[in-house]
Amino acid sequence: MINLVDIKNILHDPSQGLTEELAQDAGRLTRQYFGRTITLYAPLYLSNFCSSYCTYCGFHSHNRIKRFKLTAAQMHQEMSFLAKQGIENVLLLTGESCQATPLGYLKEATAIAKTYFANIGMEVQPMEEAEYRGLFLCGVDGITVYQETYDRDRYKEVHIAGKKADYDYRLGTPERAAKGGVRHISMGILLGLADAAQDLHALYQHLRWMERNYPGVEYSVSFPRLRSIKGTDFAPCDVDDVTFVRIICLTRIQFPRVGINLSTRENPALRDHALELGITRISAGSNTSVGGYTVTAAEKQDPQFDVKDHRSVQDIIAILKKRNFDPVFTDWRRIENEVPP
Numbered sequence: 001m002i003n004l005v006d007i008k009n010i011l012h013d014p015s016q017g018l019t020e021e022l023a024q025d026a027g028r029l030t031r032q033y034f035g036r037t038i039t040l041y042a043p044l045y046l047s048n049f050c051s052s053y054c055t056y057c058g059f060h061s062h063n064r065i066k067r068f069k070l071t072a073a074q075m076h077q078e079m080s081f082l083a084k085q086g087i088e089n090v091l092l093l094t095g096e097s098c099q100a101t102p103l104g105y106l107k108e109a110t111a112i113a114k115t116y117f118a119n120i121g122m123e124v125q126p127m128e129e130a131e132y133r134g135l136f137l138c139g140v141d142g143i144t145v146y147q148e149t150y151d152r153d154r155y156k157e158v159h160i161a162g163k164k165a166d167y168d169y170r171l172g173t174p175e176r177a178a179k180g181g182v183r184h185i186s187m188g189i190l191l192g193l194a195d196a197a198q199d200l201h202a203l204y205q206h207l208r209w210m211e212r213n214y215p216g217v218e219y220s221v222s223f224p225r226l227r228s229i230k231g232t233d234f235a236p237c238d239v240d241d242v243t244f245v246r247i248i249c250l251t252r253i254q255f256p257r258v259g260i261n262l263s264t265r266e267n268p269a270l271r272d273h274a275l276e277l278g279i280t281r282i283s284a285g286s287n288t289s290v291g292g293y294t295v296t297a298a299e300k301q302d303p304q305f306d307v308k309d310h311r312s313v314q315d316i317i318a319i320l321k322k323r324n325f326d327p328v329f330t331d332w333r334r335i336e337n338e339v340p341p
C-alpha cells in the first residue's frame with residue numbers, strides 16, 4: 001500500500017500536470033468499476049441533542065441552540081417529503097446522545113423509514129455490537145462513522161467531553177458494526193482538523209484492515225471539509241480545491257471498488273467536476289437541520305453545517321443526465337435483514 005511519504009509528495013507537488021494525470025487514472029478506474037452511475041441519497045436529521053463536546057460542530061453540548069428531536073408523526077412528514085422527491089436512499093442522523101436518542105428511538109425511526117425507503121443508512125452515536133445487530137435486524141443497512149482524525153493528540157484537543165472523546169472506542173466502531181451484521185460501512189476523516197496526508201494514510205490503513213477482516217462488507221469513504229458554523233470559532237479548512245481533488249483521485253486509485261461520497265458541503269462547481277474523478281454517491285436537496293425539510297421554518301434552523309449546494313433533487317437529476325450519468329435511486333430491494341447462518 002502507498003506509504004506516507006508518497007502521499008505527502010502527491011498532495012504537495014506543485015505541478016498541475018500531476019493533478020491531470022491523477023484525474024485521468026481515477027476517472028478511468030471509476031468508469032471501469034462503476035460505469036457512469038451516481039447514486040443519490042438524502043440526509044434526514046432526527047435530533048440535535050448531543051452529550052459530546054466537539055469544538056468544530058454546531059451541535060456540541062455547550063452550544064446554545066434550540067434542541068429537539070422529531071416525533072413519530074414528524075418523521076413521517078419529513079420522510080414522506082423526501083420520498084416524494086424520488087429519494088430511496090436515506091441517511092438518518094442524530095447528535096450523539098444515548099439519553100435523547102436511545103436504541104429504541106432509533107429502531108422506531110427505522111421502522112418508519114422502512115415504509116418509505118429501499119435503503120436506510122444511519123449516522124448516530126457509536127454502539128456495541130449487539131446494538132448494531134439489533135438495528136440491522138430492524139432494517140438499518142448501513143452505518144456511517146468517521147474517525148474525524150487519526151492523530152491522537154489532535155483528537156484529544158478537539159473532542160473535549162462526552163463519549164466521543166474516547167478515541168479507541170470510536171476507532172473500533174466500524175469493526176463492531178461489521179460484527180453486528182451491517183452490510184455497508186462508511187468511514188472518513190474531517191479535513192481541516194489535522195495533517196491531511198497523515199490522516200489519509202491512517203484511513204487507508206484502517207480501511208485495508210477492515211477489508212481484510214470483514215470482506216463481506218461494502219465500504220465507502222467521505223472527505224468532508226471543515227466549515228465554520230454558528231457557535232464555533234474554527235478557521236475554515238486549509239485543504240484547497242486542488243488538494244481535495246487529489247485526495248479523491250488518489251483514493252480511487254488505491255481503492256478502485258470503494259464508493260466515494262460527496263455531500264452538499266461542497267459548492268456546485270466542485271461537486272460537478274468531482275463526478276468525473278471518482279465520486280460514486282452524492283447527496284441532493286439536502287437540509288442539515290432537524291425537521292429542516294418540512295417541520296422547522298428556515299429562519300429558525302440551526303444546521304450542523306452550512307450547505308453550499310442548494311440545488312434540488314430534480315436539479316441534480318437533470319445535471320447528471322446532461323453530463324451523461326445515470327442517476328441511481330436504489331440498487332436494493334427492501335428485504336427483511338437476517339443474521340447470516
Ligand code: SF4
Nearest residue numbers: 050052054057060095
Ligand atoms: S460531531 Fe457529533 S458528537 Fe460531536 S458535537 Fe457534533 S453531533 Fe455531537
